[in-house]
Amino acid sequence: MKQTTARPGAGEPAAPPAATARRRGKALEQAIFEAALEQLTSGGYARLTMEGVAGAAQTGKAALYRRWPSKLELALDALGSTLPPLTDVPDLGSVRAELRQLIGTFQVAMDSPAGSAMRALMAEVDHGGGGLLKDFVMARLVGPARRAGLEVLRRGERRGEVRSGAVNEMVADVWPAMLLYRTKFGAESVDAEFCDHLLEDVLLPLIRPQAG
Amino acid sequence: MKQTTARPGAGEPAAPPAATARRRGKALEQAIFEAALEQLTSGGYARLTMEGVAGAAQTGKAALYRRWPSKLELALDALGSTLPPLTDVPDLGSVRAELRQLIGTFQVAMDSPAGSAMRALMAEVDHGGGGLLKDFVMARLVGPARRAGLEVLRRGERRGEVRSGAVNEMVADVWPAMLLYRTKFGAESVDAEFCDHLLEDVLLPLIRPQAG
Numbered sequence: 141m142k143q144t145t146a147r148p149g150a151g152e153p154a155a156p157p158a159a160t161a162r163r164r165g166k167a168l169e170q171a172i173f174e175a176a177l178e179q180l181t182s183g184g185y186a187r188l189t190m191e192g193v194a195g196a197a198q199t200g201k202a203a204l205y206r207r208w209p210s211k212l213e214l215a216l217d218a219l220g221s222t223l224p225p226l227t228d229v230p231d232l233g234s235v236r237a238e239l240r241q242l243i244g245t246f247q248v249a250m251d252s253p254a255g256s257a258m259r260a261l262m263a264e265v266d267h268g269g270g271g272l273l274k275d276f277v278m279a280r281l282v283g284p285a286r287r288a289g290l291e292v293l294r295r296g297e298r299r300g301e302v303r304s305g306a307v308n309e310m311v312a313d314v315w316p317a318m319l320l321y322r323t324k325f326g327a328e329s330v331d332a333e334f335c336d337h338l339l340e341d342v343l344l345p346l347i348r349p350q351a352g
Numbered sequence: 353m354k355q356t357t358a359r360p361g362a363g364e365p366a367a368p369p370a371a372t373a374r375r376r377g378k379a380l381e382q383a384i385f386e387a388a389l390e391q392l393t394s395g396g397y398a399r400l401t402m403e404g405v406a407g408a409a410q411t412g413k414a415a416l417y418r419r420w421p422s423k424l425e426l427a428l429d430a431l432g433s434t435l436p437p438l439t440d441v442p443d444l445g446s447v448r449a450e451l452r453q454l455i456g457t458f459q460v461a462m463d464s465p466a467g468s469a470m471r472a473l474m475a476e477v478d479h480g481g482g483g484l485l486k487d488f489v490m491a492r493l494v495g496p497a498r499r500a501g502l503e504v505l506r507r508g509e510r511r512g513e514v515r516s517g518a519v520n521e522m523v524a525d526v527w528p529a530m531l532l533y534r535t536k537f538g539a540e541s542v543d544a545e546f547c548d549h550l551l552e553d554v555l556l557p558l559i560r561p562q563a564g
Contacts, residue, residue: 184476186398262536263475264396274537282537303557310553314526317533321525324474325486325494341522345515346558 171197172204176218180257185264188215215261216276222254226284228291235296239343242288243315243335250323251330259324285316293347306347315343383409384416388430392469397476400427427473428488434466438496440503447508451555454500455527455547462535463542471536497528505559518559527555 175196179188190211194201208214226246229238249255262277289312296302318338323330387408391400402423406413420426438458441450461467474489501524508514530550535542 184398186396277537278539305553306557308553310530310549313530313533314554317529318522318525320533321529325489327490337522341517341520342526342558345518346554350562 168197168199172199172214173218173221176214177222177253177257180215180218180260181253184260185215190214212264212272216272219254219257219261220276220280223258223280224249224252224254226281226288228288231295235292235299235301235347236339236344238292238295239289239315240335240339242292243319243338243343244332246285246316247319247330247332247335250319282313282316286312289313289315296347300349302347303349311346314346318342380409380411384411384426385430385433388426389434389465389469392427392430392472393465396472397427402426424484428484431466431469431473432488432492435470435492436461436464436466438493438500440500443507447504447511447513447559448551448556450504450507451501451527452547452551454504455531455550455555456544458497458528459531459542459544459547462531494525494528498524501525501527508559512561514559515561523558526558530554 172193175193176188178196179192188211190201190204190208193211193214194204204214208217226249229242229245232238232241250259258281261273262281264273286309290307290309293302293307293312297304297307315338319330322328322334328334384405387405388400390408391404400423402413402416402420405423405426406416416426420429438461441454441457444450444453462471470493473485474493476485498521502519502521505514505519505524509516509519527550531542534540534546540546
C-alpha cells in the first residue's frame with residue numbers, strides 16, 4: 141500500500157512549504173484511507189473511529205463526515221481502493237493449472253494488509269454491518285470468486301476435464317469457503333502447501349469425470 | 353434456551369419471598385448466562401459489557417468480576433453452557449444418511465440462538481479474542497465437526513462407499529466450511545434444501561470411489 145502513496149516528498153524536510161501546508165484531493169484521501177485501513181487491521185471494526193482516522197491523517201472530523209456519513213462508508217471506500225480485484229484466470233490449458241492460479245491469487249490477497257482489513261470488516265457482517273457491508277462482500281469477494289471459478293469450470297468442461305454436473309455455484313464456492321475457514325480457524329497455516337492439498341485432495345476429485 | 357431455566361416459579365407473583373429475594377448458585381448463573389447470550393446475539397461482542405450483563409441479571413458488576421476476569425471468559429462460559437455438543441453420528445448403514453444427519457445437526461445448531469451467539473463471538477477471532485477464543489472454537493466447533501466427519505468417512509470406507517484418499521481432515525472440513533461460508537455471506541438461505549444440494553453436488557461426488 142505504501143507504494144501507491146501520491147505524496148511526492150511528503151515528510152522530507154526539504155519539501156516546499158506550499159505542498160506540505162495542506163494536502164488536498166487525492167493525497168489527503170490516500171492518507172485517510174491508509175489511516176482507516178491501519179486502524180481496521182490493528183484493532184478491528186469496533187475500534188475504528190472517525191476521530192482516530194482524522195487524527196492519524198491530520199485532518200478534521202468534520203471533513204470526514206462531510207464526505208462519509210458513517211465509519212462504515214469510510215471503511216468500505218478505503219478497502220475498495222486497495223483491495224486487488226479478483227480477476228478471471230486466463231486459459232492456461234488445464235483446469236489444474238487454472239484452479240491453482242485462482243486459489244493462489246485469492247490466498248495471497250487474503251494474506252495481504254488489504255485482506256486482513258477485509259477480514260476485520262467481514263467480522264462485522266453478523267451485526268451492525270447490515271446490507272451495505274454484505275453487498276460489498278458479495279461484490280468484491282464472493283461474487284468475483286464464484287464467477288472466476290465458474291469460468292474455469294466451464295472451460296474445463298469443454299476440454300473434457302470437468303464433469304458437467306460440477307459446473308455450478310455450489311462447487312465454485314468450495315475453494316473460497318475452505319480458504320476462509322482455514323485462514324480463520326485452522327491451526328495450520330494457509331500457505332502454498334495448503335493450496336496444493338486443497339487442489340489435489342478436494343477440488344480435482346470433486347470435478348473429475350467418472351471413469352468408465 | 354428458555355426451557356433449561358432452573359428457576360421454578362421465577363417471575364410469578366405467587367412465588368415465595370425467600371426464593372425471589374436472592375438468587376444463588378445455579379439460578380443466578382443461569383440468569384447471567386442468559387443475559388450475556390442475549391447481549392452477544394443482539395449487539396455482538398463489542399457491545400457486550402459486564403455492566404450490561406450485571407444490570408440485566410440483576411446482580412452487581414463486582415460479583416461478575418469475582419468469577420470472570422474479563423467479558424471474554426464470561427462469554428465463553430455462557431456459550432459453552434448452551435451450545436449443544438456436536439456429537440458423533442451413529443452407524444446408519446450408509447454414508448449418505450450419516451453425512452446428511454451430520455450436516456443437518458450442524459445447520460440446526462448454527463441457526464439456533466446459541467449458534468447466533470457463537471457466530472457473534474467467532475467474529476472476534478481476528479482481533480482481540482486471541483488464543484482463548486480460538487481454542488474454544490477449535491474445541492467446540494472445528495474439532496468436533498472434523499472428528500465426527502472423519503468417523504463417518506472411515507465407516508464409509510470400510511463399507512466400500514468412500515475412496516481411501518478421501519479419508520482426511522481436508523475433506524472432513526468441507527461441509528462445515530461451506531455451511532459457515534453460506535450462512536455468513538450467501539444471498540440464499542441455508543436450509544434443508546441447501547443441505548441436500550451440498551450433499552449431492554459436493555460431498556458425495558468428492559468421496560465416491562472411482563469407477564473402473
